[in-house]
Amino acid sequence: MITNGESQIEKLVAITPDGKVGSPCGACREYMMQLDKDSGEIEILVDYETRKTVRLKVLLPDWWGKPRFEEE
Template sequence: MDIWQELYDKARKVQKSRTISPFIEAGCVASAILTKSGKIYLGVCIDTASTLGMCAERNAIANMITNGESQIDKVVAVMEDGRVGSPCGACREYMMQLDKESSEIEILLELETRKTIKLKELIPDWWGVDIFKANNSN
């Protein structure tokens, strides 16, 4: 099994659409992240009545950060119907701010053909590049 299929399968495994309370639904979208160290972190979307929810990708990133990592290699987001999808603008921005190499994150766009795109192609001319250069860090 290739890594894209593994990430997809792991995301689908946690993707269980459910109602948490009258105000919160979760699990319509799931995400799997492969870090540069080779670990996989998972997350599901959490939608709230007050818009304080969290996308599946950012939930997976929070799990990654909680476990001491911050460098992403690959990202898969699985929509409710089983198709893969591109991260929203907020998730793209969040990923870009993680590390100076984040522009190289590979995102799966189509499982069958293994079509991917680099984050830098989704956010060309990102505003924070010079800040990373100036800080000479992450």
Template sequence: MITITNLELINKAKSVVKPKKVKHGFTISDCGCALVTDNGNVYLGVSVDTCSSMGFCAEHSAIASMITGGEYKIKKIVAVLEDGKVLPPCGRCREFMYQIDSDNLETDVIVGENKVVKLRELLPYAWDENF
């Protein structure tokens, strides 16, 4: 299996960022996400920001693509802006990754150009942990 470096994954995420203004001053595709699965496949996604809370994060887009490909376990994930700034996933995305597969608590989340943490560290109390 080919190993993808953090910088390569960051560059893949950045490659899909193509901001476009849409209705009501919102912007789509201003954040890109790249993830690599435990099988070594890479999936990409972009953010869609719209009015009425109908949009979604780049991580959701990439994860949906991964699920479409029949995979559920994320080995490593990153989201970036057009300038390459790395963004940690929001709380909704953190929980979303966990809800897709509880093994994703061991996902390496790139939160800075030279900083990686496990999803478990970003989501210490999963929503259904005590049910």
């Protein structure tokens, strides 16, 4: 993605080692937040059976890097 000049993700599904849907790890959440000023809006599937999704900003509240994008 990055090597192709892309920086925006709209939706994400993380698969755990047992084949189930899960949340991305903390390092991945942090990395995604740093990609783009709108990354907090990435929709993440957290429960396949109910189709429940959450926004990345909910999983990473009060992100330390937010002011970086506000300056642009």
